[in-house]
Amino acid sequence: MTIRTGTSSWTDPTLIACGRFYPPGVDTPEARLRHYASQFDLVEVDSSYYRLPDAAVAWRWTQRTPASFRFHIKAFRAFTGHTTPLTALPGDIAQALGARGESTSGPTTPLASLAPGDLPTELRDELWRRYLEAIEPLRQSRQLAAIHFQFSPRVQNDRAGRALVFETARRLDGERHAIEFRHRSWFDTPSREAATLAMLRETGAAHTIVDSPGESDNTVPAIWATTRGDLCVVRLHGRNAAAWNRRGVAASSGRFVYEYSASELIDISARVQRLAATVDDTHVLFNTNHEDQGMKNASAFIRTLTTLAGGIA
Numbered sequence: 001m002t003i004r005t006g007t008s009s010w011t012d013p014t015l016i017a018c019g020r021f022y023p024p025g026v027d028t029p030e031a032r033l034r035h036y037a038s039q040f041d042l043v044e045v046d047s048s049y050y051r052l053p054d055a056a057v058a059w060r061w062t063q064r065t066p067a068s069f070r071f072h073i074k075a076f077r078a079f080t081g082h083t084t085p086l087t088a089l090p091g092d093i094a095q096a097l098g099a100r101g102e103s104t105s106g107p108t109t110p111l112a113s114l115a116p117g118d119l120p121t122e123l124r125d126e127l128w129r130r131y132l133e134a135i136e137p138l139r140q141s142r143q144l145a146a147i148h149f150q151f152s153p154r155v156q157n158d159r160a161g162r163a164l165v166f167e168t169a170r171r172l173d174g175e176r177h178a179i180e181f182r183h184r185s186w187f188d189t190p191s192r193e194a195a196t197l198a199m200l201r202e203t204g205a206a207h208t209i210v211d212s213p214g215e216s217d218n219t220v221p222a223i224w225a226t227t228r229g230d231l232c233v234v235r236l237h238g239r240n241a242a243a244w245n246r247r248g249v250a251a252s253s254g255r256f257v258y259e260y261s262a263s264e265l266i267d268i269s270a271r272v273q274r275l276a277a278t279v280d281d282t283h284v285l286f287n288t289n290h291e292d293q294g295m296k297n298a299s300a301f302i303r304t305l306t307t308l309a310g311g312i313a
Helices: 013-018 029-039 055-063 091-100 121-134 136-140 159-172 190-203 262-276 293-312
Strands: 002-007 042-045 070-074 144-150 177-180 205-211 232-236 281-286
Touching: 002 262, 002 293, 042 281, 055 121, 055 136, 070 281, 091 121, 121 136, 144 205, 144 281, 159 177, 159 190, 159 205, 177 232, 190 205, 232 262, 262 281, 262 293, 281 293
Parallel strands: 002 042, 002 281, 042 070, 070 144, 144 177, 177 205, 205 232, 232 281
Antiparallel strands: none
């Protein structure tokens, strides 16, 4: 039984600006990752959601972390049902789309972004090829824990949504991956919950246990169940209901402002420990990325887990 803990970013601008996690002089990408890896044994790469990762950068990550360190890397947004700005695409692909693209406002208006169905098959194939090629250094070093697919709230429990789950598995051809849903329809009744978990088991995807505010359609309840024997993923977004649907650039980390209380961490730790006894690896990621709250929450969770384990022993 292995429980790894980390955060969903190590370079958030608010984290660096607050000056509390990185010591003085730790101010380069190499130094920051080395310091982070001295404190935690797991991290989520968030930047790969916004743009395709780069193989040279991924290789440098492997050189800056111990062999025992693990990465969860997020899937590119064009693979998860999100709208994708053309500026997020490689230049040649964006140029090809710009040459052929038309928006709904008229044939002479160039596309600024792509809806999920706008990407031609051959260009989608090429994006997938480049993505998998870019993360190959993590795979070769055996530090790739999983590819994380955080589906858009637009991906609902319907024929198209289920097809995307199966398409994802087909593209990965056995590569370990985790799926996180963001629409209530996947778990809103006992029968749908059972069918969703069965589908994840069939496709080989690890179910992502989500802790988040639960008052809107773009949240899912925390379903404490596993769908793979070798991986359990717990991803904690905080419970800041007031900020969950806040929009704008400043909201990207502000919506996750949350420090877990001692009682909340005791409950979460007990649940994690029970599930961890049934799988090979359990990975706990705190997505509370505002300033150093992710690190505070992760460290407090580790202490709570240690105390709980000592009490049980």
